[in-house]
Amino acid sequence: MHLPTLLILAVLGYIVWRTHRAVRRSTTAQEKALAIRGAAAFWVMGFAFIAALVFLPNRARAFLMLPAFFLAVALGKSWRDTRARLRREKRSEIDLERMKRVG
Numbered sequence: 001m002h003l004p005t006l007l008i009l010a011v012l013g014y015i016v017w018r019t020h021r022a023v024r025r026s027t028t029a030q031e032k033a034l035a036i037r038g039a040a041a042f043w044v045m046g047f048a049f050i051a052a053l054v055f056l057p058n059r060a061r062a063f064l065m066l067p068a069f070f071l072a073v074a075l076g077k078s079w080r081d082t083r084a085r086l087r088r089e090k091r092s093e094i095d096l097e098r099m100k101r102v103g
Contacts, residue, residue: 015043031086038079045072 019039026032049068053061 028086028090031083031090034079034082034086042072042075045075 019035022035022039023032026035049064052064056064
């Protein structure tokens with residue numbers, strides 16, 4: 001096998017492993033749904049990005065890189081913040097139940 005093929009397979013394997021790990025580590029159904037939807041959205045956008053790189057001419061490829069990078073960073077931060085908010089809400093529900101039992 002050629003080196004580029006092995007690199008692509010390694011990257012795909014890593015992405016699949018990260019998706020599986022994110023779903024497995026989710027504690028609530030809402031967090032699992034977020035992980036699955038986020039993974040599906042990133043897979044679709046990644047496929048569209050790679051297809052655009054293959055079919056666009058060189059100059060358009062260069063112009064595509066910067067907005068795609070900023071979009072990926074913004075979506076990643078949004079996903080991370082939403083996951084943190086869901087975990088914070090779950091933790092506050094647990095704390096509220098604990099306070100009810102103590103009083």
